Amino acid sequence: MERATGLLDFDRYRQFIDRVAPTTSVLMFYFMGEPFLNKRAYEMIRYARQKNIHVETCTNGDFVDAKGIVYSDVNDISFQIGGMTQATHEVYRVRGKLDRVQTNIIELLEERQRNPRSSVKINVGFVVMKHNEHEVPEFLRWAKEIGVDCANVIDPCVRSVSEGELLLPSDKRYWFYNEEAFACGVLKPKYLPDNECTWIWNSLVVNWDGSVVPCCRDPNGRHVLGNAFETPLSHIWNGDDMQTFRRRVVTEQGKLDICRLCSGYGVPQLIHPQQVDFEIKRLTLDESKLDVPMDPIPMRCHQSTKNQGN
Ligand SMILES: C[S@@+](CC[C@H](N)C(=O)[O-])C[C@H]1O[C@@H](n2cnc3c(N)ncnc32)[C@H](O)[C@@H]1O
Numbered sequence: 001m002e003r004a005t006g007l008l009d010f011d012r013y014r015q016f017i018d019r020v021a022p023t024t025s026v027l028m029f030y031f032m033g034e035p036f037l038n039k040r041a042y043e044m045i046r047y048a049r050q051k052n053i054h055v056e057t058c059t060n061g062d063f064v065d066a067k068g069i070v071y072s073d074v075n076d077i078s079f080q081i082g083g084m085t086q087a088t089h090e091v092y093r094v095r096g097k098l099d100r101v102q103t104n105i106i107e108l109l110e111e112r113q114r115n116p117r118s119s120v121k122i123n124v125g126f127v128v129m130k131h132n133e134h135e136v137p138e139f140l141r142w143a144k145e146i147g148v149d150c151a152n153v154i155d156p157c158v159r160s161v162s163e164g165e166l167l168l169p170s171d172k173r174y175w176f177y178n179e180e181a182f183a184c185g186v187l188k189p190k191y192l193p194d195n196e197c198t199w200i201w202n203s204l205v206v207n208w209d210g211s212v213v214p215c216c217r218d219p220n221g222r223h224v225l226g227n228a229f230e231t232p233l234s235h236i237w238n239g240d241d242m243q244t245f246r247r248r249v250v251t252e253q254g255k256l257d258i259c260r261l262c263s264g265y266g267v268p269q270l271i272h273p274q275q276v277d278f279e280i281k282r283l284t285l286d287e288s289k290l291d292v293p294m295d296p297i298p299m300r301c302h303q304s305t306k307n308q309g310n
Helices: 010-023 041-050 066-072 086-092 098-114 133-146 161-167 179-183 233-237 240-255
Strands: 026-028 054-059 076-081 121-127 150-154 211-213 279-283
Touching: 010 041, 010 233, 041 054, 041 066, 066 098, 076 098, 086 098, 098 121, 098 133, 121 133, 133 150, 233 240
Parallel strands: 026 054, 054 076, 076 121, 121 150, 150 279
Antiparallel strands: none
16 A cells, blocks of 8 residues: 555544534445554444444454444444465465454354344455355355354455456456456456446545545545545535546546446445344345446457556
């Protein structure tokens, strides 16, 4: 990642939440970092919950404290597992400890049981990659056995053909990239949105230092639209830079670097279903639900475009 890393400051966060709470329905308390490296994460989440904001979080699970999670009153937490053995887990989750993550999940399930007023939904996620694809059935068996609410089997994102060659599973059902193009050395999603995006009208991303970027496709902060700790968010939301960015998305999306590898699917859930017994979700593109043709033009190989990662 190109931008500086750091920890969100509690006071600046609190002032920010005070300002945005009246017009915010969902806070996704994570981005590219690990939320629970911040010792005050539990208080921060609780603060937003007290302002009636629905809060979801996502974690590598290594540092999660069960009591803290129940105290935070977070609505939804997703633990990300990288494999069902330590060897496969740590390929992507470098220096992560699978047994520690699994213990933390079980402790949270037990803590929720002890606190009937807690309504936290506990999810586990598994990004399918070449080195762990054979473990998907075991992941689902384990998730059901320990009694989580939802197990997500997630199609992997990669940034370049070379990364794809290293990480993409051999089972192409887990791919959301165009296979024919990939074989020709070009990385592109099966479906590329054509001057359309739901995210830009519903959400934005605030980094730890307050800098605002349009969406999660901008981890490096290439399109900073302002600083939410210095300028009211409404000014940024309606500001010239944001308007220009939206206009570009709806007129010349193909020229925007951060849209190039985005298939556009998945919008923040603004209405939340009741907790169910057990649910399996595939975070993948359902091609049958698209009303646009899927890349009807056959790909030709252009070696010069090879390995252009995002
Ligand atoms: C970037 S992580 C950050 C949150 C947290 N620190 C974590 O490790 O999950 C946010 C989400 O991205 C997902 N993710 C990470 N790498 C991915 C990849 N290569 N393809 C698809 N999803 C990925 C994670 O599984 C998680 O759901």
